[in-house]
Amino acid sequence: MKKFLTSLAVIGTCFLLSACGGKTAEDKLAAIKESGELKVGTSAEFAPFEFHTLVNGKDKIVGADMDLAQAIADKLGVKLKIEDMEFNAVLATLKEGKVDLGIAGISATPERQKSFDFSVNYYNPPQKVVINKKDAAKYNSIKSLKGKKIGAQKGSIQEDIVKNQLADPQIVSVAKVPSLILEVKQGSIDALVVEETVGASYIAQNPELQFADIDLKSSEDEAYAIAMQKDSDSLKKEMDKIIKELIDSGEIEKYVKENTALANKSTKE
Numbered sequence: 211m212k213k214f215l216t217s218l219a220v221i222g223t224c225f226l227l228s229a230c231g232g233k234t235a236e237d238k239l240a241a242i243k244e245s246g247e248l249k250v251g252t253s254a255e256f257a258p259f260e261f262h263t264l265v266n267g268k269d270k271i272v273g274a275d276m277d278l279a280q281a282i283a284d285k286l287g288v289k290l291k292i293e294d295m296e297f298n299a300v301l302a303t304l305k306e307g308k309v310d311l312g313i314a315g316i317s318a319t320p321e322r323q324k325s326f327d328f329s330v331n332y333y334n335p336p337q338k339v340v341i342n343k344k345d346a347a348k349y350n351s352i353k354s355l356k357g358k359k360i361g362a363q364k365g366s367i368q369e370d371i372v373k374n375q376l377a378d379p380q381i382v383s384v385a386k387v388p389s390l391i392l393e394v395k396q397g398s399i400d401a402l403v404v405e406e407t408v409g410a411s412y413i414a415q416n417p418e419l420q421f422a423d424i425d426l427k428s429s430e431d432e433a434y435a436i437a438m439q440k441d442s443d444s445l446k447k448e449m450d451k452i453i454k455e456l457i458d459s460g461e462i463e464k465y466v467k468e469n470t471a472l473a474n475k476s477t478k479e
C-alpha cells in the first residue's frame with residue numbers, strides 16, 4: 211500500500227511539473243545547455259548559406275547559416291553539431307526531435323508555422339528564374355515559359371511558386387540545387403526557380419547561366435528563419451534575441467558576403 215501511495219505521489223508530481231516522460235519543448239533551451247551540444251539540421255547544397263568545401267584538404271560544411279549556427283552555439287556555450295541531410299528531411303527530422311534547430315534557408319511560411327515554431331526572420335531574398343544565357347531572348351516573360359520544364363528543389367517553397375506563378379509548367383522536383391543547375395546547363399530542364407542570393411552564387415560559378423528577365427511575386431512569408439519544434443517558448447526567445455543582435459550589428463550581411471566569396475573561390479580552385 212505504501213508503495214502504491216508513493217507511486218501515486220510520483221505520478222501527481224509529474225503532472226504538476228509536466229516534466230516526466232521526456233523533456234517538454236518548454237525546457238528545450240535548458241536541455242541543450244545541459245547536453246553541451248547544439249544539433250542543427252541542414253542541407254548543405256545551397257550556397258552561400260550551406261555548402262561543402264575543402265578546408266586544408268578536408269571536406270567541411272560552411273556557409274552563412276553555419277556561421278549563424280556557430281554564433282548561436284558560442285552564445286549558448288555549447289558545441290555545434292551539424293547534421294547534413296536532404297532538404298526534404300530537415301523539418302521531419304526536427305519534428306522527431308533528432309535535431310534541436312533547422313537552419314537551412316528555411317522559409318517560415320504560414321503553412322509551416324502550423325507545425326513548427328520559427329525565430330524572427332534573418333534574411334529575405336526575392337524569387338528568381340535561372341536560365342541558360344543563350345535562351346535569354348527566348349525566355350523573357352511568364353508566357354514564354356508556358357508548358358516548359360521548370361525545376362524546383364524537392365520539398366521547397368519553390369515547388370509551389372512554379373505551380374502557382376508559372377503558366378502550365380511541367381514541374382521537375384529534384385533533391386539538390388546543384389543537380390538542378392546541372393540540368394539547366396545540360397538542357398534537360400528549361401529553367402529553375404530559386405532564391406536570388408543562391409541563384410547568384412551558382413551563376414557566378416557557371417557563367418553560361420543567368421537570371422531570366424522575369425518578375426516573380428515574393429513575399430515576407432518566404433523570408434528565412436530558424437525552425438524549432440512547436441512550443442519552444444524559451445528557446446525561441448533566446449533565438450530571437452541572438453538573431454536581432456546579429457542583424458543589428460551587420461553580422462548576418464557579413465556572413466552572406468563572406469560565404470558568397472568563399473563559394474566562388476571553392477569551385478575555381
Ligand code: ARG
Pocket residue numbers: 252253254255256260297314315316317318363365366367368387405
Ligand atoms: N527557402 C526555400 C524553402 O524554405 C528553400 C530552402 C532550401 N534550403 C536548402 N538548404 N537547400 O523551401
